[in-house]
Amino acid sequence: xxxxxxxxxxxxxxxxxxxxxxxxxxxxxxxxxxxxxxxxxxxxxxxxxxxxxxxxxxxxxxxxxxxxxxxxxxxxxxxxxxxxxxxxxxxxxxxxxxxxxxxxxxxxxxxxxxxxxxxxxxxxxxxxxxxxxxxxxxxxxxxxxxxxxxxxxxxxxxxxxxxxxxxxxxxxxxxxxxxxxxxxxxxxxxxxxxxxxxxxxxxxxxxxxxxxxxxxxxxxxxxxxxxxxxxxxxxxxxxxxxxxxxxxxxxxxxxxxxxxxxxxxxxxxxxxxxxxxxxxxxxxxxxxxxxxxxxxxxxxxxxxxxxxxxxxxxxxxxxxxxxxxxxxxxxxxxxxxxxxxxxxxxxxxxxxxxxxxxxxxxxxxxxxxxxxxxxxxxxxxxxxxxxxxxxxxxxxxxxxxxxxxxxxxxxx
Amino acid sequence: xxxxxxxxxxxxxxxxxxxxxxxxxxxxxxxxxxxxxxxxxxxxxxxxxxxxxxxxxxxxxxxxxxxxxxxxxxxxxxxxxxxxxxxxxxxxxxxxxxxxxxxxxxxxxxxxxxxxxxxxxxxxxxxxxxxxxxxxxxxxxxxxxxxxxxxxxxxxxxxx
Numbered sequence: 001x002x003x004x005x006x007x008x009x010x011x012x013x014x015x016x017x018x019x020x021x022x023x024x025x026x027x028x029x030x031x032x033x034x035x036x037x038x039x040x041x042x043x044x045x046x047x048x049x050x051x052x053x054x055x056x057x058x059x060x061x062x063x064x065x066x067x068x069x070x071x072x073x074x075x076x077x078x079x080x081x082x083x084x085x086x087x088x089x090x091x092x093x094x095x096x097x098x099x100x101x102x103x104x105x106x107x108x109x110x111x112x113x114x115x116x117x118x119x120x121x122x123x124x125x126x127x128x129x130x131x132x133x134x135x136x137x138x139x140x141x142x143x144x145x146x147x148x149x150x151x152x153x154x155x156x157x158x159x160x161x162x163x164x165x166x167x168x169x170x171x172x173x174x175x176x177x178x179x180x181x182x183x184x185x186x187x188x189x190x191x192x193x194x195x196x197x198x199x200x201x202x203x204x205x206x207x208x209x210x211x212x213x214x215x216x217x218x219x220x221x222x223x224x225x226x227x228x229x230x231x232x233x234x235x236x237x238x239x240x241x242x243x244x245x246x247x248x249x250x251x252x253x254x255x256x257x258x259x260x261x262x263x264x265x266x267x268x269x270x271x272x273x274x275x276x277x278x279x280x281x282x283x284x285x286x287x288x289x290x291x292x293x294x295x296x297x298x299x300x301x302x303x304x305x306x307x308x309x310x311x312x313x314x315x316x317x318x319x320x321x322x323x324x325x326x327x328x329x330x331x332x333x334x335x336x337x338x339x340x341x342x343x344x345x346x347x348x349x350x351x352x353x354x355x356x357x358x359x360x361x362x363x364x365x366x367x368x369x370x371x372x373x374x375x376x377x378x379x380x381x382x383x384x385x386x387x388x389x390x391x392x393x394x395x396x397x398x399x400x401x402x403x404x405x406x407x408x409x410x411x412x
Numbered sequence: 413x414x415x416x417x418x419x420x421x422x423x424x425x426x427x428x429x430x431x432x433x434x435x436x437x438x439x440x441x442x443x444x445x446x447x448x449x450x451x452x453x454x455x456x457x458x459x460x461x462x463x464x465x466x467x468x469x470x471x472x473x474x475x476x477x478x479x480x481x482x483x484x485x486x487x488x489x490x491x492x493x494x495x496x497x498x499x500x501x502x503x504x505x506x507x508x509x510x511x512x513x514x515x516x517x518x519x520x521x522x523x524x525x526x527x528x529x530x531x532x533x534x535x536x537x538x539x540x541x542x543x544x545x546x547x548x549x550x551x552x553x554x555x556x557x558x559x560x561x562x563x564x565x566x567x568x569x570x571x572x
Contacts, residue, residue, distance in 0.1 A: 034497035041500040042542065166528075166538045237530075307546035309491040309501070365487070372486040 001219045001334050004406040005073050009063050011330055011402075012084055014395045016055025017325070019091060021388040023048035031377040040098065047094035052320065053181070054110055055087035060328045061189045062117060065139060067335050068196045071124050079117045086110040111150050118143040133199040134210045138192035141218065145184025152177030168232030175228030177306060182316075185223050186324050187286075191217075191256075194279070198263075201270045205259050217253035220245045224293065231306055234299070243297045253290050271330075274339035278330030281349065285322035289315070310363030311385065314356055321352045321387070329394070336405050341397035348390025355383035460516035461531050462523030463552065467514040473563055480554070481561025488548045491559070496569040501543050508569035509563050517562065521548070521555040 015058055030041055047166070066073050073080075091104035097103055122143055155173040164170055180248055198205065223245025226238050260267060271279065292315060296302045305311045326349070333340050358380050362373055373379070399403075459465065470477075485493075487554045492501035508517065512533070520527050520534060527534040538544065550558070 030500050031494065034494075037498065039498070041498070056433070166542065166544070171544070307548060309546075366491075369487065371483060372490065 003067065003337075006063055006067060006335060007402055007405055009077075009080055010060065010335065011071070011395070011399060013056055013059035013063065014332075014391065014398065016051050016084070016087060018047055018388065018391050018395060020052035020056055020336075021384070021391055023051065025316070025381065025384040028377070028381040032381050035105050040095070043095050043098040046098060046103075047091055048092060048204060050090045050107065051087060054107075055084065057186060057324055057328070058114070059084060060332070061089075061186060061193075061324075062121075064193055064328070065121060065125075065189060068193050068331075069121075069125050069135075069139065075120065075124065076117065079113060079120070079250075083110055083113050083117065086113065091144050107153075108381070112155060114150075115147060118146055133195065134205075134207070134214065135192050135195035135199055137214060138188050138195060139213075142185050142188035142192055143167065145180045145188060145221070149177045149180035149184060152180070153306045171232060172229055175231075176225065179225045179228055180221075182319055183224065186319075187221070188217075190282075190324065190327055197334075198267070201266075203266045203270065205263065209255060209259055213252055213255040216248045216255060220249035220252055224249060227293075227296070227302065230299075230302060239297075239299055239302070246293050246297050249290055250294050253287065264353060272333060272337070272339070274333045274345075275330040278326050278333065280325045282327035282330065285326070286320055289319055289323065292318075304367055308363050309368050310359045310366065314359035314363060316399065317352070317359075318356055322356065326352075326369065332398075333396060336398075338401075338405075341394045344390045344393025344397060346390070347386050351383050351390055352388030353386075354386065355380065416497060422430065456532055458513045458516055458533070460519030460523070460534075461526050462519030464515045464518040464522070464555075467518060467556070467559070469563070470560065471559055473567075476510075477557045477560035478564045481557035483565075484550070484554050484558050485561055492543070495565050496563075496571075499541065502541055502545060503537060504536070505562055505565055506565065506569060507566060509566045510571075514559055517559055518552070518555045521547075521550050521558060524548075548552055 026035075026039070027045055027048060029035070029041065035041075045277050059080070062076070063073075065071070066076055086106045086109045090110070092102060093100070093103035093106060122140060125139055152173045152175070156170070156177075159165070159167070159173060195205075195210075223241055226242035226245060230238050230242065268276065296305050305315070324332065329340055329345065329348075339345075358373070358376065362376055365371060365373070485495075494500055494504045494506075496506045497504055512520075516531075516533070519531075524545050528538055528544060
C-alpha cells in the first residue's frame with residue numbers, strides 16, 4: 001500500500017493528539033492556579049476526552065487498519081475527513097457549551113459515520129482468500145465491539161429523558177461505551193494489526209493456540225464489563241462474573257505470550273528497532289493493565305480503585321497513552337519506514353512514565369494515609385507538559401520530512 | 413453474522429417493550445410522582461440526611477482540628493475540590509461554610525451515597541458536576557476536622 005497517501009491523514013490525527021494533550025495540560029493546570037472564569041473544567045474535560053479518543057486513537061487505528069490490511073484509502077478518504085470534521089466540531093463546541101445540542105450533533109454524527117466506516121472495512125477485508133488468517137477475525141471483532149459500544153451512548157438519550165441522569169443506569173451506560181471501546185475495539189484492533197504484520201511476513205502461529213487465545217479474550221472482554229456494574233450494584237454474584245472474566249483474560253495473556261515466545265526470533269526480525277521498542281513498551285503496559293485488573297478482583301481493592309481518583313485516571317491513561325498511543329506511534333514508524341523523532345519520543349514516554357508514577361504513588365499514599373507530595377499538582381502538570389512537548393516534536397519532525405516521504409514510493 | 417446480530421437486537425427491543433400490566437414508561441412516571449410527593453412532604457431543612465443532626469461550632473477555631481482537617485483534605489479531597497476559584501471535578505470550597513449548614517457538610521462527607529440519592533441540594537450539584545462523589549470512608553471525627561478546616565479556609569480566602 002502506498003504510504004504517501006496516508007501522510008496527511010496521519011498528520012491530522014497527530015494534530016488532534018496535540019490538541020488533546022494541550023487540553024489535558026489545561027485540566028491539570030487548573031489544579032495549580034485559578035483559571036479564568038470562562039474555563040469550565042467539565043466542558044474542557046469533555047473536549048479533551050472526545051478529541052483524544054475520536055480525533056487521535058479512533059483515527060489512527062482506522063488508518064493503520066487500512067494500511068496493514070492493504071485496503072484502498074481512496075475508498076475511505078471522504079469518510080475519514082468527515083469524521084475528523086466532526087471532531088473539529090466537537091473541539092469547538094464542547095468547551096463552550098458542554099453537552100448541548102450542537103456538540104451532541106457532532107458526536108452523534110461521528111457515531112453514525114463510524115458505522116459506515118466499520119461496515120466498509122468489514123466488507124473490504126472479508127471474503128478474500130480462504131487462508132486469510134486470524135488477523136481478519138480480530139479486526140472484524142474489533143469493529144463489532146466498536147459498534148456494540150455505541151449502544152451505551154444511544155441508551156443515554158432515553159435514560160436522560162426518563163430523568164435518570166446521574167443514576168446507576170446512567171453510569172452503567174457510559175461505562176458500557178468506555179469498556180467496549182477500550183477493551184473491545186482498541187485492544188482487538190491492536191492485536192489484529194500485529195497479527196496482520198506477522199501473516200504478511202509469513203510468521204505462522206499455532207492455529208489452535210490462536211483460536212484459544214481469541215476465545216479466551218472474547219469471553220473475558222464480555223465478562224469484565226461486570227466490574228463497571230459493581231460500582232453501583234455491588235452484589236457478590238457480579239463480582240464473581242468479573243473475576244471469571246479477569247481470570248480468562250489472564251489466561252489469554254499467558255497464551256498470547258507463549259505464542260509470541262515461540263516465534264521470538266522471527267518476530268524480532270520483522271520490526272525496525274523503533275517499532276520494536278514502541279511495541280515492546282506498549283505490550284509491557286498491557287501486561288500491567290491485566291495485572292492491575294487481576295488484583296482488583298479483591299472487592300476491597302476494587303472499591304479503592306474507583307474511590308481514589310488517582311487510580312481511575314492512572315488506569316485509563318496507562319491504557320490510552322502507555323499502551324495504545326505508543327503502539328500507534330510504532331505503527332506510524334512502520335507505515336513510513338522511519339523512526340519518529342527520537343527526542344520527541346523519549347520526551348513523550350518520560351511524560352507518560354512520570355505522570356503514571358505520580359498518580360499511582362500518590363494514590364497509594366492517599367490509600368495508606370501518608371499525606372500528599374509537595375508540589376504534587378505542579379509535578380503532574382509538568383508531566384502533562386512533557387507529553388505535549390513530545391508529540392509536538394514528533395509532529396513537527398514528521399511534517400518537516402513530508403517531502404521526502406511523499407517523494408519515495410514505499411511499499412509495506 | 414451481522415444479520416443475526418441485527419435480528420437479535422430487534423428481538424430484544426420488542427421483548428423489552430412487551431405487554432405488561434404497567435408499561436415501563438408508566439412505571440417511571442408513577443415512581444417520579446411518588447418521589448416528588450415524598451420530597452414535598454419532607455421539609456428540606458438544609459441539614460442533609462445522615463447521622464449528623466447538630467454541630468457545635470468553635471469560636472475561635474481549634475487550630476489542631478484545622479491542621480488535621482487540612483491534612484485529610486489534601487489526601488482525600490484535593491483531587492476534586494479546590495479551596496478557592498471555580499469548580500473543577502467537584503465544587504470549589506470557596507464560601508462553602510456560608511452557603512451550607514455545617515450539618516449538611518458533614519452529612520455530605522460521611523453519608524455520600526444516601527445524600528446523592530435523596531438530598532435535593534446534593535442532587536442539584538450532581539447534575540452540575542456529573543461525577544458522583546465517591547465514599548471516602550471518612551469518620552465523623554475526621555469529617556469534623558475537615559469542617560473546621562473549611563471554616564479556616566473561608567477566613568483565609570474570603571469570597572467577595
